Amino acid sequence: MTLAAVFRQHPLHFVPVLAMFGVVYHAIIMRMVGDWSFDPNYSHGFLVPCLSAWFAWRRWPQLREAGVAPSLWGLPLLGLGLVLLLFGSVTMELFTSRASLVVLLAGTILYLYGTEVFRLLRFPVAYLLFMVPLPYTVYDALALPLKGMVSAVATGGIRLMGLPVLREGNVIIFPNITLEVVDACSGLRSLMSLAALGTAFAFLFLPAGWRRWVLVLATVPIAVAANTLRVFVTGVLSWYMGAGAASGFFHEFEGMVVFAVAMAFTGGLGIALGRFHQDQGEKE
Known part of the structure; x- marks a missing residue:
């Protein structure tokens, strides 16, 4: 089954995942946006998610025809992302908790859609790391x-x-x-x-x-x-x-x-x- 077919049959299947990310990362993202606003070193952060989304959109012709085969290889990435999130939250280390968003997003894509979709989206997802301020x-x-x-x-x-x-x-x-x-x-x-x-x-x-x-x-x-x-x-x-x-x-x-x-x-x-x-x- 292709990615386009998955979205036709289950157009809202990703809504619970987005809701989970929104609940877990709302405060983290808002504080990061504040850093973009007040720290000139990271003002480019506003541009990074837009470019990442555009990179993904440019690959939509390939993505829609990509085969979907959920992969268990996404579980290690999901586990790593959760460990980073927990460590960053407990130690108040902002970079780790923010970077965990990118790792969890990559793991979610690999687990839900498989290696072919992940291969096409790995650069747009990895590009999001540019939005995370350095410690x-x-x-x-x-x-x-x-x-x-x-x-x-x-x-x-x-x-x-x-x-x-x-x-x-x-x-x-x-x-x-x-x-x-x-x-x-x-x-x-x-x-x-x-x-x-x-x-x-x-x-x-x-x-x-x-x-x-x-x-x-x-x-x-x-x-x-x-x-x-x-x-x-x-x-x-x-x-x-x-x-x-x-x-x-x-x-x-x-x-x-x-x-x-x-x-x-x-x-x-x-x-x-x-x-x-x-x-x-x-x-x-």
Whole structure:
């Protein structure tokens, strides 16, 4: 029996499952949405479920013809998801309880519909992990070395321009102003958003295989390089224009421009990888 036939015969069979997810995860989801609203590091979270649903919808022609054969292999995933939910709830560890939603959803699909449907939906489901904010301990552990690296490279570039500058850790010191490279300038915020967008681009426009992985992994150096450029430009402008270049609307606008540049580089790399695939196909 195909998935389309299952929905024709039992159009409301999934309603109890959705109701269960709604009851169990309502408070968890609402708090996560609050993080998306108030923490700029995770504002891309609003976009992730929409993209995930769109990815699944694009595969509907294949899904409707996919054979449905409930699989017991879904039970280990369901068990793992319940363990993560229980552990996260007992220890108040938000990342674990939120990630359990994705694991339980994957297990439910595999158990109810089988491996063929699961294979078609595994990427849209896994993509939902981009909406889950990282634990603050992990975020801080990643941001600290990134801030040091960005500060060092940006300071080196400023010195090459002949400007008097010193660096102490993540603090850049000019004779007229002192700049601190904070978490927002470490590159981690744009890295998470760029990784989510780069993964979406790879899934939509590149064939399965190493090209997708190249594009996704390339978002890391692109995001770090873009934020290094931002710190460099901010330092140079602060030397000539004063503290106003490092705060307020100008600084925020500069951040948006740099992120747009990073997106352009990611898109350009994706297009180049796509053309490389076409050229290889023509040669063959």
